[in-house]
Amino acid sequence: xxxxxxxxxxxxxxxxxxxxxxxxxxxxxxxxxxxxxxxxxxxxxxxxxxxxxxxxxxxxxxxxxxxxxxxxxxxxxxxx
Amino acid sequence: xxxxxxxxxxxxxxxxxxxxxxxxxxxxxxxxxxxxxxxxxxxxxxxxxxxxxxxxxxxxxxxxxxxxxxxxxxxxxxxxxxxxxxxxxxxxxxxxxxxxxxxxxxxxxxxxxxxxxxxxxxxxxxxxxxxxxxxxxxxxxxxxxxxxxxxxxxxxxxxxxxxxxxxxxxxxxxxxxxxxxxxxxxxxxxxxxxxxxxxxxxxxxx
Numbered sequence: 001x002x003x004x005x006x007x008x009x010x011x012x013x014x015x016x017x018x019x020x021x022x023x024x025x026x027x028x029x030x031x032x033x034x035x036x037x038x039x040x041x042x043x044x045x046x047x048x049x050x051x052x053x054x055x056x057x058x059x060x061x062x063x064x065x066x067x068x069x070x071x072x073x074x075x076x077x078x079x080x
Numbered sequence: 081x082x083x084x085x086x087x088x089x090x091x092x093x094x095x096x097x098x099x100x101x102x103x104x105x106x107x108x109x110x111x112x113x114x115x116x117x118x119x120x121x122x123x124x125x126x127x128x129x130x131x132x133x134x135x136x137x138x139x140x141x142x143x144x145x146x147x148x149x150x151x152x153x154x155x156x157x158x159x160x161x162x163x164x165x166x167x168x169x170x171x172x173x174x175x176x177x178x179x180x181x182x183x184x185x186x187x188x189x190x191x192x193x194x195x196x197x198x199x200x201x202x203x204x205x206x207x208x209x210x211x212x213x214x215x216x217x218x219x220x221x222x223x224x225x226x227x228x229x230x231x232x233x234x235x236x237x238x239x240x241x242x243x244x245x246x247x248x249x250x251x252x253x254x255x256x257x258x259x260x261x262x263x264x265x266x267x268x269x270x271x272x273x274x275x276x277x278x279x280x281x282x283x284x285x286x
Protein backbone atom coordinates (compact mmCIF):
# COMPACT_ATOMS: atom_id res chain seq x y z
CA UNK A 1 0.00 0.00 0.00
CA UNK A 2 1.29 3.43 -0.94
CA UNK A 3 1.29 6.40 1.45
CA UNK A 4 0.93 9.90 0.04
CA UNK A 5 4.31 11.66 0.00
CA UNK A 6 2.58 15.00 0.49
CA UNK A 7 0.08 14.42 3.35
CA UNK A 8 0.75 10.87 4.63
CA UNK A 9 -2.67 9.48 3.72
CA UNK A 10 -2.76 5.73 2.98
CA UNK A 11 -3.73 5.16 -0.68
CA UNK A 12 -5.55 1.89 -1.20
CA UNK A 13 -8.32 2.44 -3.74
CA UNK A 14 -8.10 3.78 -7.29
CA UNK A 15 -10.26 6.71 -6.11
CA UNK A 16 -7.48 7.71 -3.66
CA UNK A 17 -5.19 8.59 -6.59
CA UNK A 18 -5.35 11.78 -8.70
CA UNK A 19 -7.53 11.08 -11.78
CA UNK A 20 -7.34 7.40 -10.74
CA UNK A 21 -3.67 7.23 -11.79
CA UNK A 22 -2.13 4.64 -9.46
CA UNK A 23 1.40 5.40 -10.62
CA UNK A 24 1.29 8.69 -8.70
CA UNK A 25 2.90 8.94 -5.24
CA UNK A 26 0.54 11.68 -4.01
CA UNK A 27 -3.17 11.40 -3.25
CA UNK A 28 -6.27 12.95 -4.74
CA UNK A 29 -6.44 15.53 -1.92
CA UNK A 30 -2.95 16.81 -2.74
CA UNK A 31 -3.60 17.13 -6.47
CA UNK A 32 -4.94 19.99 -8.56
CA UNK A 33 -7.91 19.38 -10.85
CA UNK A 34 -5.53 18.57 -13.75
CA UNK A 35 -3.87 15.83 -11.64
CA UNK A 36 -0.60 17.68 -10.98
CA UNK A 37 0.68 17.96 -7.41
CA UNK A 38 -0.18 21.07 -5.39
CA UNK A 39 2.63 23.45 -4.39
CA UNK A 40 3.91 23.65 -0.82
CA UNK A 41 1.86 26.78 -0.12
CA UNK A 42 -1.32 25.33 -1.65
CA UNK A 43 -0.99 22.17 0.44
CA UNK A 44 -0.21 24.06 3.65
CA UNK A 45 -3.29 26.24 3.12
CA UNK A 46 -5.42 23.16 2.38
CA UNK A 47 -4.25 21.30 5.49
CA UNK A 48 -4.73 24.38 7.67
CA UNK A 49 -8.28 24.86 6.34
CA UNK A 50 -9.05 21.21 7.18
CA UNK A 51 -7.71 21.66 10.73
CA UNK A 52 -9.80 24.84 11.20
CA UNK A 53 -12.95 23.13 9.87
CA UNK A 54 -12.55 19.91 11.88
CA UNK A 55 -10.74 21.03 15.07
CA UNK A 56 -11.64 24.71 15.24
CA UNK A 57 -8.08 25.95 15.80
CA UNK A 58 -7.08 29.58 15.30
CA UNK A 59 -6.01 30.04 11.65
CA UNK A 60 -2.40 30.93 12.51
CA UNK A 61 -2.08 27.99 14.90
CA UNK A 62 -3.59 25.66 12.29
CA UNK A 63 -1.11 26.83 9.63
CA UNK A 64 1.82 26.34 12.04
CA UNK A 65 0.60 22.80 12.83
CA UNK A 66 0.17 22.06 9.11
CA UNK A 67 3.72 23.23 8.32
CA UNK A 68 5.07 21.18 11.22
CA UNK A 69 3.32 18.08 9.89
CA UNK A 70 4.57 18.74 6.33
CA UNK A 71 8.16 19.05 7.55
CA UNK A 72 8.12 15.32 8.27
CA UNK A 73 6.68 14.23 4.91
CA UNK A 74 8.91 13.10 2.03
CA UNK A 75 7.59 15.66 -0.49
CA UNK A 76 8.35 18.65 1.73
CA UNK A 77 11.13 17.51 4.08
CA UNK A 78 13.83 19.46 2.22
CA UNK A 79 11.70 22.59 1.79
CA UNK A 80 10.62 23.09 5.39
CA UNK B 81 32.71 -0.71 -3.90
CA UNK B 82 32.91 -4.46 -3.22
CA UNK B 83 29.87 -6.66 -2.56
CA UNK B 84 31.24 -7.29 0.95
CA UNK B 85 31.40 -3.59 1.82
CA UNK B 86 27.87 -2.97 0.41
CA UNK B 87 26.58 -5.86 2.53
CA UNK B 88 28.41 -4.54 5.61
CA UNK B 89 26.95 -1.05 5.11
CA UNK B 90 23.44 -2.53 4.72
CA UNK B 91 23.85 -4.54 7.95
CA UNK B 92 24.97 -1.43 9.82
CA UNK B 93 21.99 0.53 8.50
CA UNK B 94 19.64 -2.25 9.61
CA UNK B 95 21.25 -2.41 13.04
CA UNK B 96 20.93 1.37 13.41
CA UNK B 97 17.21 1.22 12.60
CA UNK B 98 16.72 -1.66 15.05
CA UNK B 99 18.45 0.25 17.85
CA UNK B 100 16.37 3.35 17.09
CA UNK B 101 13.19 1.23 17.26
CA UNK B 102 14.37 -0.32 20.57
CA UNK B 103 14.89 3.16 22.05
CA UNK B 104 11.47 4.39 20.86
CA UNK B 105 9.73 1.34 22.34
CA UNK B 106 11.58 1.67 25.64
CA UNK B 107 10.79 5.40 25.80
CA UNK B 108 7.10 4.74 25.22
CA UNK B 109 7.09 2.32 28.16
CA UNK B 110 9.02 4.66 30.46
CA UNK B 111 6.95 7.73 29.53
CA UNK B 112 3.71 5.80 30.08
CA UNK B 113 4.91 4.51 33.46
CA UNK B 114 6.69 7.55 34.91
CA UNK B 115 5.41 10.51 32.88
CA UNK B 116 6.95 12.16 29.82
CA UNK B 117 8.51 15.18 31.51
CA UNK B 118 9.50 13.31 34.65
CA UNK B 119 11.53 10.73 32.68
CA UNK B 120 15.16 11.16 31.69
CA UNK B 121 17.17 9.82 28.77
CA UNK B 122 19.10 7.78 31.36
CA UNK B 123 15.83 6.06 32.39
CA UNK B 124 15.13 5.27 28.73
CA UNK B 125 18.67 3.93 28.15
CA UNK B 126 18.32 1.67 31.20
CA UNK B 127 14.94 0.34 30.02
CA UNK B 128 16.37 -0.30 26.53
CA UNK B 129 19.47 -2.01 27.94
CA UNK B 130 21.72 0.47 26.12
CA UNK B 131 24.32 3.00 27.14
CA UNK B 132 23.25 6.60 27.75
CA UNK B 133 25.50 7.67 24.88
CA UNK B 134 23.71 5.34 22.50
CA UNK B 135 20.40 7.18 23.11
CA UNK B 136 22.10 10.52 22.35
CA UNK B 137 23.70 9.08 19.22
CA UNK B 138 20.17 8.52 17.85
CA UNK B 139 18.37 11.46 19.43
CA UNK B 140 20.38 14.61 20.05
CA UNK B 141 18.36 15.78 23.02
CA UNK B 142 15.54 14.86 25.40
CA UNK B 143 13.21 17.16 23.40
CA UNK B 144 14.11 15.37 20.16
CA UNK B 145 13.44 11.98 21.75
CA UNK B 146 10.06 13.14 23.10
CA UNK B 147 9.05 14.55 19.69
CA UNK B 148 10.13 11.33 17.92
CA UNK B 149 8.18 9.13 20.38
CA UNK B 150 5.01 11.21 19.98
CA UNK B 151 5.36 11.23 16.16
CA UNK B 152 5.93 7.48 16.08
CA UNK B 153 2.97 6.89 18.39
CA UNK B 154 0.79 9.19 16.25
CA UNK B 155 1.75 7.36 13.05
CA UNK B 156 0.78 4.06 14.73
CA UNK B 157 -2.60 5.43 15.88
CA UNK B 158 -3.29 6.77 12.36
CA UNK B 159 -2.48 3.38 10.79
CA UNK B 160 -4.64 1.54 13.33
CA UNK B 161 -7.53 3.98 12.84
CA UNK B 162 -7.33 3.48 9.11
CA UNK B 163 -7.58 -0.31 9.55
CA UNK B 164 -10.36 -0.16 12.13
CA UNK B 165 -12.44 2.60 10.54
CA UNK B 166 -12.51 0.67 7.28
CA UNK B 167 -14.46 -2.14 8.96
CA UNK B 168 -17.54 -0.05 9.82
CA UNK B 169 -19.69 2.76 8.54
CA UNK B 170 -21.00 5.95 10.14
CA UNK B 171 -19.78 8.27 12.88
CA UNK B 172 -20.26 5.69 15.64
CA UNK B 173 -17.86 3.29 13.90
CA UNK B 174 -15.21 6.03 13.70
CA UNK B 175 -15.59 6.88 17.41
CA UNK B 176 -15.38 3.17 18.26
CA UNK B 177 -12.20 2.88 16.15
CA UNK B 178 -10.79 5.95 17.88
CA UNK B 179 -11.37 4.46 21.34
CA UNK B 180 -9.81 1.15 20.32
CA UNK B 181 -6.79 2.79 18.69
CA UNK B 182 -5.91 4.99 21.67
CA UNK B 183 -6.99 2.28 24.13
CA UNK B 184 -4.18 0.03 22.89
CA UNK B 185 -1.66 2.51 24.39
CA UNK B 186 -3.94 4.13 26.94
CA UNK B 187 -1.33 4.82 29.62
CA UNK B 188 0.93 6.72 27.22
CA UNK B 189 -1.91 8.56 25.52
CA UNK B 190 -3.27 9.70 28.92
CA UNK B 191 0.19 11.09 29.78
CA UNK B 192 0.29 12.87 26.43
CA UNK B 193 -3.11 14.47 27.00
CA UNK B 194 -2.17 15.71 30.47
CA UNK B 195 1.35 16.91 29.62
CA UNK B 196 0.78 18.23 26.07
CA UNK B 197 0.71 21.96 26.97
CA UNK B 198 4.19 21.61 28.52
CA UNK B 199 5.80 19.57 25.73
CA UNK B 200 7.99 20.94 22.89
CA UNK B 201 6.02 22.49 19.99
CA UNK B 202 6.84 19.58 17.65
CA UNK B 203 5.25 17.11 20.06
CA UNK B 204 2.17 19.34 20.51
CA UNK B 205 1.81 19.60 16.74
CA UNK B 206 1.86 15.81 16.56
CA UNK B 207 -1.22 15.72 18.76
CA UNK B 208 -2.99 17.97 16.21
CA UNK B 209 -1.87 15.49 13.52
CA UNK B 210 -3.36 12.59 15.52
CA UNK B 211 -6.66 14.48 15.75
CA UNK B 212 -6.50 15.19 12.00
CA UNK B 213 -6.20 11.48 11.28
CA UNK B 214 -9.43 10.90 13.25
CA UNK B 215 -11.16 13.79 11.46
CA UNK B 216 -10.08 12.40 8.10
CA UNK B 217 -12.43 9.45 8.75
CA UNK B 218 -14.96 11.33 10.85
CA UNK B 219 -15.69 14.14 8.41
CA UNK B 220 -17.27 12.05 5.61
CA UNK B 221 -19.00 9.78 8.16
CA UNK B 222 -20.67 12.74 9.92
CA UNK B 223 -21.65 14.28 6.57
CA UNK B 224 -23.34 11.02 5.53
CA UNK B 225 -25.12 10.57 8.89
CA UNK B 226 -26.28 14.22 8.86
CA UNK B 227 -27.56 13.87 5.32
CA UNK B 228 -29.45 10.71 6.35
CA UNK B 229 -31.07 12.74 9.16
CA UNK B 230 -29.47 10.65 11.92
CA UNK B 231 -27.19 13.32 13.40
CA UNK B 232 -28.10 16.91 14.31
CA UNK B 233 -26.69 19.66 12.12
CA UNK B 234 -23.79 21.36 13.94
CA UNK B 235 -20.27 22.61 13.17
CA UNK B 236 -17.96 19.62 12.78
CA UNK B 237 -15.26 21.10 15.01
CA UNK B 238 -17.71 21.53 17.89
CA UNK B 239 -18.98 17.98 17.50
CA UNK B 240 -15.39 16.69 17.42
CA UNK B 241 -14.12 18.87 20.28
CA UNK B 242 -17.07 17.86 22.46
CA UNK B 243 -16.15 14.21 21.89
CA UNK B 244 -12.44 14.82 22.51
CA UNK B 245 -13.23 16.89 25.62
CA UNK B 246 -15.27 14.02 27.07
CA UNK B 247 -12.71 11.32 26.28
CA UNK B 248 -9.73 13.38 27.42
CA UNK B 249 -11.44 14.28 30.71
CA UNK B 250 -11.89 10.61 31.54
CA UNK B 251 -8.32 9.83 30.45
CA UNK B 252 -6.83 12.69 32.48
CA UNK B 253 -8.68 11.42 35.56
CA UNK B 254 -8.41 7.72 34.82
CA UNK B 255 -7.37 6.91 38.40
CA UNK B 256 -10.70 8.31 39.60
CA UNK B 257 -12.91 6.65 37.00
CA UNK B 258 -11.13 3.29 36.71
CA UNK B 259 -8.45 2.90 39.41
CA UNK B 260 -5.74 0.50 38.30
CA UNK B 261 -7.64 -0.43 35.15
CA UNK B 262 -8.30 0.78 31.62
CA UNK B 263 -10.78 3.65 31.68
CA UNK B 264 -11.56 3.10 27.99
CA UNK B 265 -12.30 -0.56 28.60
CA UNK B 266 -14.41 0.17 31.66
CA UNK B 267 -16.24 3.35 30.58
CA UNK B 268 -15.71 3.63 26.82
CA UNK B 269 -19.06 2.15 25.75
CA UNK B 270 -20.94 4.32 28.24
CA UNK B 271 -19.20 7.45 26.90
CA UNK B 272 -19.88 6.47 23.31
CA UNK B 273 -23.58 5.70 23.96
CA UNK B 274 -23.95 9.01 25.81
CA UNK B 275 -22.23 11.04 23.11
CA UNK B 276 -24.18 9.41 20.28
CA UNK B 277 -27.41 10.18 22.16
CA UNK B 278 -26.38 13.83 22.45
CA UNK B 279 -25.75 14.27 18.73
CA UNK B 280 -28.50 11.96 17.51
CA UNK B 281 -31.74 13.40 16.10
CA UNK B 282 -33.58 10.60 17.90
CA UNK B 283 -33.13 12.15 21.36
CA UNK B 284 -31.45 10.75 24.45
CA UNK B 285 -31.44 6.97 24.73
CA UNK B 286 -30.79 5.92 28.33
